[in-house]
């Protein structure tokens with residue numbers, strides 16, 4: 115069996131090699147906090163390869179990752195999926211070129227558009243009524259946009275979404291490849307796909323040209339770690355290598371890379387049993403929750419697209435309770451910290467490292483809360499049911515963006531900061547998004563509308579984290595003068 119990066123680092127740390135080189139801690143923190151982590155934190159010294167010109171242990175580690183995911187080439191990323199997205203878009207679309215972008219993409223994709231001065235053609239996936247989440251990206255729409263815009267150089271989409279909605283990547287790839295256009299899939303939340311029949315196939319196997327995985331999100335790996343997979347001949351590999359050097363640090367952390375290496379080796383050796391266990395825990399959990407009468411749990415079969423079984427999506431849409439309130443009760447009373455809350459739902463992430471005990475605690479908490487809901491008065495939000503439903507729907511209906519300037523055009527324009535309430539019909543120079551999930555409600559260069567203002571005020575009133583503008587309180591907005 116090959117030596118793991120961690121073992122090599124540990125052996126080196128226990129040897130008598132003395133460091134007259136970076137990092138400045140010299141693997142010696144004199145007994146201070148975190149001493150052990152520092153022992154294996156080195157830089158690109160002899161025998162430890164170089165991420166940007168991998169020829170040794172890092173090349174072998176990345177080859178193992180590519181074998182596991184069946185890609186032709188895989189790169190370790192230490193700046194998150196963010197740098198993979200920046201590199202993938204930069205390498206496939208020429209400066210000032212056109213890209214088809216599903217609007218529900220993470221802000222990293224918008225940053226790539228800004229940096230490369232691209233022209234995005236947005237595609238708006240429909241919003242699902244019950245949860246208000248984005249549905250899968252419709253293949254026919256992709257076909258239509260590509261037909262109308264023959265100069266599009268790449269298709270970029272997010273699958274699964276933050277909420278677990280999986281698009282039909284195979285069909286999208288077939289559609290784009292008929293026109294020789296590469297498909298980039300932000301599969302940041304699906305690094306665990308493709309390892310078990312109960313979970314969706316991964317986009318590498320489905321033929322996507324580039325796939326980005328945040329291993330840190332759904333697999334046992336350190337925060338910041340991710341993978342970029344490449345397949346086929348529509349992508350210029352030299353350009354990808356170039357942009358990875360542009361967007362990644364020149365001092366990648368060996369601690370982080372040893373973590374990715376370990377994660378790959380766990381999957382190589384134990385994926386069958388670990389995913390079988392996770393699938394079983396989810397089944398047990400869902401079985402225990404079958405008695406819930408108020409809180410609903412989204413499951414495969416509830417929609418006509420694939421859904422990631424490891425996502426726990428709890429709807430309180432028809433309950434006298436908001437998503438925020440459910441998340442707060444789970445946190446404060448039961449010490450269960452969920453991943454995300456929205457007006458009508460709460461989302462949790464399950465992974466192969468979860469315990470049966472964790473699932474048991476969540477199922478019991480939900481059962482108790484659900485029982486208490488029986489005694490609550492309907493409509494805690496003090497509105498008629500119809501009004502409440504209208505508001506819930508409004509929360510997600512972002513509408514189509516009214517783009518006045520390209521993202522990159524506004525840097526040098528004259529700006530002023532005005533009260534948010536007076537921003538209707540002005541062009542924002544700031545992003546506005548809910549974080550999570552970080553999907554822009556407004557991107558720089560887009561017009562503020564009555565609807566968007568209403569939406570932001572509703573989010574603020576419901577205590578959701580509206581972010582982007584310099585003014586954290588979201589009372590002021592910077593606009594074009």
Ligand SMILES: Cc1ncc(COP(=O)(O)O)c(C=O)c1O
Pocket residue numbers: 193194195196197219220222272275276300302303328338339340551552
């Ligand atoms: C869909 C999606 N893509 C990309 C990213 C960025 O990933 P990272 O934090 O690994 O840079 C995120 C982060 O939340 C995300 O939700």
